[in-house]
Amino acid sequence: MKITSLTNAKVKQWSKYKEKKYREIDKKFLIEGEHLLQEAHKEGLIECVISVEENTSWDMYEHYEITSDIMKKLSSSVSGSNIMALCHYSEQKETYGKKIIILDDVQDPGNLGTIIRSALSFGYDSIILSKGCADVYNEKVIRSTQGACFHIPVFRKDLQEVLTDFKQQGIAVYGTALKNAIDLQELKVKTPYAFVFGNEGQGVSQGILNRCDKLVKIEMETFESLNVAVAAGICMYTCNH
Amino acid sequence: MKITSLTNAKVKQWSKYKEKKYREIDKKFLIEGEHLLQEAHKEGLIECVISVEENTSWDMYEHYEITSDIMKKLSSSVSGSNIMALCHYSEQKETYGKKIIILDDVQDPGNLGTIIRSALSFGYDSIILSKGCADVYNEKVIRSTQGACFHIPVFRKDLQEVLTDFKQQGIAVYGTALKNAIDLQELKVKTPYAFVFGNEGQGVSQGILNRCDKLVKIEMETFESLNVAVAAGICMYTCNH
The missing domain is CATH 3.30.1330.30 (Ribosomal protein L30/S12)
Known part of the structure; x- marks a missing residue:
């Protein structure tokens, strides 16, 4: 027509x-x-x-x-x-799998899309977005995922409720932080687990950090500043090895 | 005034x-x-x-x-x-240092800036851009570096000439590729070295790949697709450990 x-x-x-x-x-x-x-x-x-x-x-x-x-x-x-x-929209079952990415107010569509793309490539099972994250069906997010968003379940949830569920289910939760954190190289992940990454300016919010089982820091030399999608990619890759 | x-x-x-x-x-x-x-x-x-x-x-x-x-x-x-x-513009001495990043036609300003930011954070000494890369003084590039571009030398060069110099000086050159490449985990870097990352669509061009000492592949599970700034961050971090 x-x-x-x-x-x-x-x-x-x-x-x-x-x-x-x-x-x-x-x-x-x-x-x-x-x-x-x-x-x-x-x-x-x-x-x-x-x-x-x-x-x-x-x-x-x-x-x-x-x-x-x-x-x-x-x-x-x-x-x-x-x-x-x-x-x-795709219909999604409410199952998170064993390797989960949680995003706490990642607001830039390019960053969100890039993280979803990495998550699928590194064999993660699902992504959970806080209410303050960009919309996964935003055109720029979809473009940055290169289509990965069609192949991995993405949920939008209240993160505090999710972390309460994860505690009950024995899912370990790791978060990235600059202080009071062990080096990423020291982290021994135990499956099932979830890894939390935070907002571009503020990082993971304190209310979420408080509920993580371990806090992790990517070892840096001088500038101590990484884009959140780069940080997420490094953590996902390193946890696979 | x-x-x-x-x-x-x-x-x-x-x-x-x-x-x-x-x-x-x-x-x-x-x-x-x-x-x-x-x-x-x-x-x-x-x-x-x-x-x-x-x-x-x-x-x-x-x-x-x-x-x-x-x-x-x-x-x-x-x-x-x-x-x-x-x-x-800052005045730059013509010294590349011992840990060098080479970018072969990275065109997206956000990607270029993000890679510069990671390079400084991971203690790399300089960045060499091919003629087809975005301009480092582009406002979006600068913003994506978060200011890192002021603290690390960035050169724009003919890459073939640079690689000829590096060969003579005994600087090892590693490139990322999907085929005929060893796993990143297998790579043992020898300083001084340069790591090449390529264009968003095409990757590192064949003429440059042919001149690399080793080709490296980031191990992926399913989707086999990573943003170039994420790939660069993973390689830089992994080479430090």
């Missing part, structure tokens, strides 16, 4: 999904670019495909051909896209 | 430094925010301070009070700044 009007009802509906509140009402979101479509397709999340030119490789889905003006309206990317898809 | 006109000659001059070509002509750049001013101050890079409100804590420098409209024109930050400074 061809759509040429910027005021077409479908176009209006789709463009609403650039905002979190509309994504949450309908549990739908937009993705951009061939690579993300392929990753979303593997998990059966695509509802329809939207492209500027005819594109027969996605014939298995309902397909809309649109103008480049409409694409500009729908796209969040600066460089622009040729193909997008409307997807629905 | 107070400036209230958007067309003031100094304002016009400063705003030019948002573009790389003008930065390179005058070897000057702008920084934003109290934290970056402090880091640039430590290295004596500040020429004058520009703020919306009176600010006596930077009295040691020539100071310009400007309107918030002018600040909007000068600032590259979405959330806006209250204070900026005009800085000059």
Whole structure:
């Protein structure tokens, strides 16, 4: 089906999904670019495909051909896209697995996406976001995950309640901190465990640090400053070895 | 001195430094925010301070009070700044040190800045950028370094020439690759050494990989995809231990 009007009802509906509140009402979101479509397709999340030119490789889905003006309206990317898809949220079972990442108010979409990407690559089972984290269905988060977000369960929870559950279930909780912490090289992880990473400016909040079984510090030499996604990647990798 | 006109000659001059070509002509750049001013101050890079409100804590420098409209024109930050400074490039001696990071066309400013930040924190001595890397004086790069870029020498070079020099000087060169590579855990680094990281999409180019002494792969489980700044952080940290 061809759509040429910027005021077409479908176009209006789709463009609403650039905002979190509309994504949450309908549990739908937009993705951009061939690579993300392929990753979303593997998990059966695509509802329809939207492209500027005819594109027969996605014939298995309902397909809309649109103008480049409409694409500009729908796209969040600066460089622009040729193909997008409307997807629905994935249904997730309430199981966290044995290697869990907890994020305490990670606010930058790029950081959140990058951590999700690393978590999947390093074989972590799930990610739990505090209420103050960026939205996983934000276009920039999805792009930074490179599609990893479709393949690993991501939950949004009250972290204090989660930590109470984990205590009962015997899941060890490790947190990163600059003070009163052992060197990362000294940490011997015991599965099942969860690793907590914190906000870009403040780190892990004190209320969460207080409930960690062990606090860990990445050994640094001079500047003592790491991006949270880098810190998370180093901890995840090191705990695997 | 107070400036209230958007067309003031100094304002016009400063705003030019948002573009790389003008930065390179005058070897000057702008920084934003109290934290970056402090880091640039430590290295004596500040020429004058520009703020919306009176600010006596930077009295040691020539100071310009400007309107918030002018600040909007000068600032590259979405959330806006209250204070900026005009800085000059730092003079760098042509010494690379013993632990060197080489970046082959890392194009994303956030990635470049994040890698510089990690390199300083992990005690690396210098960073060598290929001609295709982002500009280190780009405002987003500087912001992502959190000021680390003022404290570590960053060079822009022809990488093939650099690798020829390194061969003669007996500096080992390690590169990251997905194929024909040993596990990172197997790598025993010998100082002096350089570690090469590559472009976000293509990785390290084949012409550079061919000249590496060893190729290294970060062990992953499923997704096999890492952000380059995360990969660089993991390699730098692991080589320190």
